[in-house]
Amino acid sequence: MTDALWTPLADVPPFPTEGFAPLADAFARVLRTRNDVVLVQAEAAVALEAVAHSLGRPGLRALVLVSSLYGRWFAGWLRRAGADVRELAAPPGQPIVAPEVAKVLAAERFDLVFVVHAESAYGILNPLEDIAALVKAQGALLVVDAVASVGGHALDVDALGADLVVIGPQKALGGQAGVSAVAVSEAAWERVAPPGEAPSVLSLADLRADWLETGRKALPGTPSALEFHALAQTLAQVEREGLLVLRERHASAARAARAGALVLTGRAWVSPDRASTLVTAVALPEGIAAAQVLAVAEVGHALSGGVGSGGERLIRLNHTGARAHRAVVLEDLTVLTRALGRLGHRVDPGAVVFAATGGGA
Incomplete structure (x- = not known):
């Protein structure tokens, strides 16, 4: 037996408060965007659900492009929030076909379109540039799950006109899964539900109010120092490699x-x-x-x-x-x-x- 106090990973130093904003800025450089980037203290599925939770409401009309279970999850989260959701599914294991998207968008109007850029489930790539052009021509918000594509494929958020882009460091960037991020355009902020009575990890508006609007200093809650030190090392390595x-x-x-x-x-x-x-x-x-x-x-x-x-x-x-x-x-x-x-x-x-x-x- 030992009298030593048991402390998990006791040598991990606190993560400095002034270090959070540079991480968001590094993500913004990876995404090639001037949009706001908020950090989500959880893996990317939580960030995706936060987007659906923050946008979904009765009366919202959404087109969800389904090329794996992630699209089906996003459609389900939107429906839970009361949105009217149409799914356009690719054949099993295959990419979305842009002309099929064009047909649907020509026949109906939507407030939001969701697409996964690359799918690790099947190793396929959806035609994001073509889909983005179709969505922006209609004036809908474009939501992109870029978790499995960021770092492995070219991704220029501002050139695409993407409004909400969810990423995580655990795929091509080579990091851990404990922190994710969402890039949010001004147009998207205008449609995000306002903060509720109590802070929620699923509320982008709360992240905006509690972090962006307070000078991007202390993050809400108790951030895991270990996860943020790992993220800092990951993003530094990405910048060193290029x-x-x-x-x-x-x-x-x-x-x-x-x-x-x-x-x-x-x-x-x-x-x-x-x-x-x-x-x-x-x-x-x-x-x-x-x-x-x-x-x-x-x-x-x-x-x-x-x-x-x-x-x-x-x-x-x-x-x-x-x-x-x-x-x-x-x-x-x-x-x-x-x-x-x-x-x-x-x-x-x-x-x-x-x-x-x-x-x-």
Whole structure:
């Protein structure tokens, strides 16, 4: 036994009050926006719910573009707040098609349109620029879930005219999931519900009143020093590496993964222009399901199945953040090649590696 006082992570120093605003400013640089950026002391799903909670109300007409469960969640949060929600769903595991969005917007008017930029669930990329142009032409608010795209894909919030953009550091930025952020335009602030009787973590208006309008000093509540120190280190590393280098690192890993996967199974899940750089979905051979592959793959592998409808037909290669390197991709492709071989699908491992390395380049 010991008489020492038990204190978790006792050596973590307090996070300085004057350090919060620079973190928001760093997020703004990543997003290329002059809009306000508020920090949410929780992972990004909470920030997404806060957006829905702050905008949703009876009479609001929203179009939610659904390409995974995140869109369905957002639609559900809006309905809970009393909004009139229409969902436009892509085929399972596939991206949204901009002409379909154009048809809906031409037939009906909406106050808000929601879209996920990149989907880690299926490794797909939605056509954000095309969708943004359609939404802004109608005058609706554009809400973007950029959690899985920020850092891995080009994202210029002000050029897009996006009104609310939710991000988190845990994907391409290579950080932890304990803090997220929302960039909010002036047009969006005008439609956000006012503060309630008691402060709420789901109220953007409370964050504005309690942090932005008090000089961006102390955050409401009791911030976790550990999470904010981690976020500061993450954003500093992003700035040292540079966004262009970070994006190219992800793009290079994605090219390697797609090339190797094509040789391995003979078909692509989606075309390269519709694929995310963070995750590659490997379309499995006929008669083989993701659960079978995962059951015979080596212990400790990093392979995973898709999430949601259609996910049983693919294996995800995760090349996000610290994993966005060719060596990681080659290791995952090797594990997948051996697993498929055990299930009777045989391909020359050397050919897979040769393709993933650019034909020996």
